[in-house]
Amino acid sequence: MLPASTDASDETRRASLSARRTSLGGRLTRLIVLTSSTTLLVGAVLFAWYTWSEAKAVLTRDVHLVAGVLGSNLRPALEFEDARFATEELAKLERQPHILAARLYAVSGKPLAQWQRPGTGPLDFPESLGAGEFGGAEAGDPAAGEQDVVGPGSTLRVTHPVTQGDRVIGTMLVESTLSPVHARVERLAWILAGGWLTCVVLAWALARRTQRRISAPIVELSRTARNVTLACDYSLRAEVPAGANESLETCELVESFNRMLVEIQSKDLELEAQRAHLGAEVERRRLELAQVNGALRVSMEQTTAATVAKSQFLANMSHEIRTPMNGVIGMTTLLLDTDLDLHQRDTATTVLYSAEALLVLLNDILDFSKIEAGRMELEVIDFDLKQLVEESLQTLAHRAEPKSVELVSWVRPGVPRRLHGDPGRLRQVLLNLLTNAIKFTERGEVVAEVALERPEDAADAPGQCLRVSVRDTGVGIPPERIARLFQLFSQEDASTARKYGGTGLGLAISRQLVHLMGGEIGVESVLGQGSTFWFKIPCVEAKSPAEVAAAVPRRIPRTRMLVVDDNTTNRKLVREYVRSWGSTCDEAKDARQGLEALREARAQGRPYGLVFVDHDMPEADGEDFAREVAADPELATVPLVMLTSLGSAGEAQRMEQLGFQAYLVKPVREANLVQCAMAILCAPGPGTSPTAILTSTRLEHAPRIRTAHLLLAEDNLVNQKVAIGFLRRLGYTCDVAADGLEVLRALELKRYDLILMDCHMPEMDGYESTRRLRAIGSRIPIVAMTANAMTGDRERCLAAGMDDFVTKPISRASLEAALRRWIGCQHGGEASPASEAAPASEVSSAPGGTPSGPGDREPG
Numbered sequence: 001m002l003p004a005s006t007d008a009s010d011e012t013r014r015a016s017l018s019a020r021r022t023s024l025g026g027r028l029t030r031l032i033v034l035t036s037s038t039t040l041l042v043g044a045v046l047f048a049w050y051t052w053s054e055a056k057a058v059l060t061r062d063v064h065l066v067a068g069v070l071g072s073n074l075r076p077a078l079e080f081e082d083a084r085f086a087t088e089e090l091a092k093l094e095r096q097p098h099i100l101a102a103r104l105y106a107v108s109g110k111p112l113a114q115w116q117r118p119g120t121g122p123l124d125f126p127e128s129l130g131a132g133e134f135g136g137a138e139a140g141d142p143a144a145g146e147q148d149v150v151g152p153g154s155t156l157r158v159t160h161p162v163t164q165g166d167r168v169i170g171t172m173l174v175e176s177t178l179s180p181v182h183a184r185v186e187r188l189a190w191i192l193a194g195g196w197l198t199c200v201v202l203a204w205a206l207a208r209r210t211q212r213r214i215s216a217p218i219v220e221l222s223r224t225a226r227n228v229t230l231a232c233d234y235s236l237r238a239e240v241p242a243g244a245n246e247s248l249e250t251c252e253l254v255e256s257f258n259r260m261l262v263e264i265q266s267k268d269l270e271l272e273a274q275r276a277h278l279g280a281e282v283e284r285r286r287l288e289l290a291q292v293n294g295a296l297r298v299s300m301e302q303t304t305a306a307t308v309a310k311s312q313f314l315a316n317m318s319h320e321i322r323t324p325m326n327g328v329i330g331m332t333t334l335l336l337d338t339d340l341d342l343h344q345r346d347t348a349t350t351v352l353y354s355a356e357a358l359l360v361l362l363n364d365i366l367d368f369s370k371i372e373a374g375r376m377e378l379e380v381i382d383f384d385l386k387q388l389v390e391e392s393l394q395t396l397a398h399r400a401e402p403k404s405v406e407l408v409s410w411v412r413p414g415v416p417r418r419l420h421g422d423p424g425r426l427r428q429v430l431l432n433l434l435t436n437a438i439k440f441t442e443r444g445e446v447v448a449e450v451a452l453e454r455p456e457d458a459a460d461a462p463g464q465c466l467r468v469s470v471r472d473t474g475v476g477i478p479p480e481r482i483a484r485l486f487q488l489f490s491q492e493d494a495s496t497a498r499k500y501g502g503t504g505l506g507l508a509i510s511r512q513l514v515h516l517m518g519g520e521i522g523v524e525s526v527l528g529q530g531s532t533f534w535f536k537i538p539c540v541e542a543k544s545p546a547e548v549a550a551a552v553p554r555r556i557p558r559t560r561m562l563v564v565d566d567n568t569t570n571r572k573l574v575r576e577y578v579r580s581w582g583s584t585c586d587e588a589k590d591a592r593q594g595l596e597a598l599r600e601a602r603a604q605g606r607p608y609g610l611v612f613v614d615h616d617m618p619e620a621d622g623e624d625f626a627r628e629v630a631a632d633p634e635l636a637t638v639p640l641v642m643l644t645s646l647g648s649a650g651e652a653q654r655m656e657q658l659g660f661q662a663y664l665v666k667p668v669r670e671a672n673l674v675q676c677a678m679a680i681l682c683a684p685g686p687g688t689s690p691t692a693i694l695t696s697t698r699l700e701h702a703p704r705i706r707t708a709h710l711l712l713a714e715d716n717l718v719n720q721k722v723a724i725g726f727l728r729r730l731g732y733t734c735d736v737a738a739d740g741l742e743v744l745r746a747l748e749l750k751r752y753d754l755i756l757m758d759c760h761m762p763e764m765d766g767y768e769s770t771r772r773l774r775a776i777g778s779r780i781p782i783v784a785m786t787a788n789a790m791t792g793d794r795e796r797c798l799a800a801g802m803d804d805f806v807t808k809p810i811s812r813a814s815l816e817a818a819l820r821r822w823i824g825c826q827h828g829g830e831a832s833p834a835s836e837a838a839p840a841s842e843v844s845s846a847p848g849g850t851p852s853g854p855g856d857r858e859p860g
Contacts, residue, residue, distance in 0.1 A: 032207035037200045044192040051188050055181040059098075059156060066096060067160035067172040074104055078112065078162060078170040086113035093117075098176050100155060104162075105129045105171040112170070129159075129171055154178050217251050225257070234265040321362055327569035328355045329667045330577075359667065364505045376516060379652070379697055382542040383423035385466075386411050389448055392430050399438050406445040407434075415452050415466070418542035424697035425513050426537070429521075430468060432506040433533045437472035444473030444530070452539060465519065469534035477525040485523060486511040510535070556581045556674065557681045559609030560601065563587055564594035564625060565643070566617045570666075574612050574643075577670055581677070582731065591620035595628055598635050608638055610677060613660075615644035626658040639680045643668060656693035663695050675699045708823045710734040711752040713743045713769070714785070715761045719808070723756060723785070726812045730819065740764030744772060752780060754823055757802065759786035767800040774801035781822040785810060 070089065077086035086104050090113055093099045101123055103114035109128040116123060155175050162170040224238035238254045332352040340348065393407045400407050430448065437446045449469045477485070486507050514521040519537035561583055563574040571587045578585035586608075588594035594613070601607050615622040622642055629635045641662040642655050652663040662676045676694055692698065710727065712734045714720045720736055727734050735750070737743045739761040746752070757766040770782055783804040784797040794805045804818050 029207045033204045036203040040196050040199050044196055052185050055184045059180050063158050063174055063176045064160055067174045071162035071172045075164055083113045090115035098179050100175045102174045107169050217254050221254050221257055234261050234268055325359055325667045330573035333670055378422040382418055382420055382544055385419050386417055388423050388427055392427055396434050405441050408447045410449045412451040415450055416541040420540040420542045429510045429513050432510045433470040437470050441472045441474035447471045464539045465536045466539040467536050469532055471532040473530040476527040476529055477531055478527055556677050558583050561585045561610045562597055562608045563612040565614035577673055590617055591625040602634050610639050612641045612643055630659045652693055652695050663693055672696055672699050708753040711746055711755045713737045714758045726815050730816055740769030743769050754781045756785050757782050759784055770801045783818050
């Protein structure tokens with residue numbers, strides 16, 4: 001038998017249980033009394049309400065009767081309009097103690113006489129009664145004019161018609177208190193209260209007598225169980241009280257409890273026998289566990305060291321691989337911008353596509369390593385969902401075109417346009433699924449569909465989830481191989497890799513990313529008919545409104561820039577990019593030289609407008625460089641852009657705290673670099689910067705800062721060449737239209753920022769073309785170019801809807817002045833003079849116009 005515990009905490013627990021324990025008999029008694037008393041109380045309330053209604057109805061009839069009798073006595077007074085007699089008759093109402101006031105109205109609705117009990121307040125009787133208030137019926141109608149009105153102060157007011165034969169000759173209005181009703185109800189309330197209390201006492205007495213026969217065995221059982229618990233004595237037994245019905249289930253419960261105590265007592269004896277052996281066994285196991293813990297500790301330290309080494313290896317490998325990749329992709333891009341023959345361009349394009357494919361593979365490996373190490377972080381920003389889907393399909397269009405596979409996107413109605421989440425990772429998953437679908441589809445279509453649906457785990461779950469599915473008409477997947485699709489390094493079979501290529505990482509990484517975003521991913525497939533890959537993620541709608549498109553600069557504002565990088569190829573690449581924008585770029589191979597260049601430029605009064613900094617440099621890295629810049633008040637306002645080989649959202653936030661305005665991962669594409677430079681240099685006002693650090697994802701989903709593109713409407717070839725030459729010197733690109741009809745067709749196909757409109761052209765002149773544009777609501781700026789310089793010509797152009805006026809022969813100064821008035825980086829730097837302009841790009845023709853070279857290329 002186990003000895004009773006004397007621990008202080010056990011005593012406290014037992015005392016608490018004893019204090020909370022309540023007699024079963026008392027609970028049964030209270031339940032019976034509460035039920036019966038509640039039923040009686042509800043009945044009494046209903047009876048009191050019925051009595052109130054009946055008493056009020058009786059009082060209403062009595063007041064009607066008094067009004068009817070009094071009305072009969074006042075017929076002569078109404079016929080002869082004897083107010084004195086009427087007043088005397090009304091005064092007889094004083095014998096009725098509950099009547100407060102009365103007023104007699106003639107048939108015209110005007111009061112003839114009234115009476116009011118002394119000591120009552122002012123009357124609020126109507127000064128006249130209309131026909132509707134008489135009831136609007138003949139005297140033969142028993143309900144004619146009878147209306148019960150509960151007046152202010154809990155009074156009863158009735159109107160009763162006074163009739164002469166079949167004709168209503170007046171109305172009695174009588175007001176009475178509800179005191180007879182109150183008195184009757186009050187008497188009844190006392191009677192009901194006394195009866196209810198008597199019934200409650202009787203119910204309590206009967207319940208006490210009845211429950212003893214039922215609860216006595218249970219009370220005995222509870223007492224025994226309490227004693228067993230407190231004393232830990234399993235030899236105690238519960239007894240059935242004398243007089244209890246032994247056939248009741250409660251008595252059977254007592255017997256079962258006693259049999260259970262017998263079993264527990266026997267088991268307790270067995271446990272006591274095992275206790276001595278248990279102590280030695282526990283001590284032996286403790287020693288074994290200590291040895292295992294020591295081994296685990298050593299293994300954990302080794303694993304931690306291996307993880308740190310792996311992370312360091314990943315960082316080093318990312319830097320070592322991305323540095324040459326940056327040079328390959330960047331230099332190949334610059335090479336494609338030069339004059340190449342067909343074979344050279346095809347070779348350079350193949351190199352670029354191969355480098356980009358290698359970069360995708362590198363990113364997959366790094367993402368897999370981040371996920372495995374638990375270091376993958378999500379970036380949460382607002383983005384345009386429809387734009388993301390459409391751009392993803394556009395990115396893969398060149399892969400589907402050789403197969404004649406049609407790419408289709410469908411964002412269902414009701415799906416929010418702007419969402420809050422990580423667009424970069426969402427795009428990565430979508431691109432993986434689309435690439436997989438295109439790879440295994442030889443003909444037909446690949447459809448990307450986005451819809452909303454409610455989570456399946458709970459019908460009333462808050463919010464909705466976004467369901468993105470990619471459906472193809474490809475070869476399909478055998479059912480037995482679907483389960484292996486999302487496993488690492490897994491494909492259908494070895495022939496798949498040989499025929500289609502791939503590492504098997506894409507779907508596995510997609511599954512990890514979807515789970516990281518709080519969603520799920522799956523696939524449905526029919527062999528030979530195609531597959532549908534889908535994933536669901538929480539749909540969080542963006543709170544902030546869509547950002548307004550940025551100002552339209554014609555080019556990046558000219559400024560001095562600096563690149564700080566220990567890699568010669570990276571410095572050369574950035575320098576070539578900056579020079580192609582028409583700006584100058586200095587180089588520094590380490591942080592020390594970079595700081596010296598910044599201080600020297602400040603001393604010369606020609607500070608740098610933008611500084612590109614590499615993260616990994618010898619001696620002092622990019623972070624140390626940023627701290628040195630921030631510590632110098634004269635350099636603290638210089639915009640810094642971090643270029644790194646390995647990045648994540650957490651790193652970007654840390655760089656923002658160090659003072660960087662942008663954080664770009666190598667290899668950096670020229671489009672992102674252009675967009676970054678424009679976002680910083682065209683910020684609203686000097687010394688300001690974007691509201692959050694710029695990353696590749698933010699740049700992709702931020703409003704684009706577009707290069708201004710013009711439409712030249714001119715039929716004369718010589719004038720075309722002159723205008724194109726001036727525009728090229730000023731840094732603009734343009735398309736050409738030969739007449740007004742071509743202008744209208746061009747605007748249907750493309751967006752322009754300004755039109756240079758010749759006034760006299762065949763088919764349709766500039767005046768008519770401008771009028772048609774204004775008639776359809778187009779507000780694009782139109783600058784007239786005409787040889788007419790007589791009085792009234794300018795007014796005629798403005799009357800047609802043009803915005804400005806330049807006369808021929810056109811000078812570069814007048815043309816530049818007109819363009820400055822309507823186009824420009826509103827907050828950026830001034831345009832560069834012609835002598836410092838960037839190398840001119842070729843000019844393309846509008847649809848139907850005179851061709852003059854390849855089309856323009858917008859950054860980003």
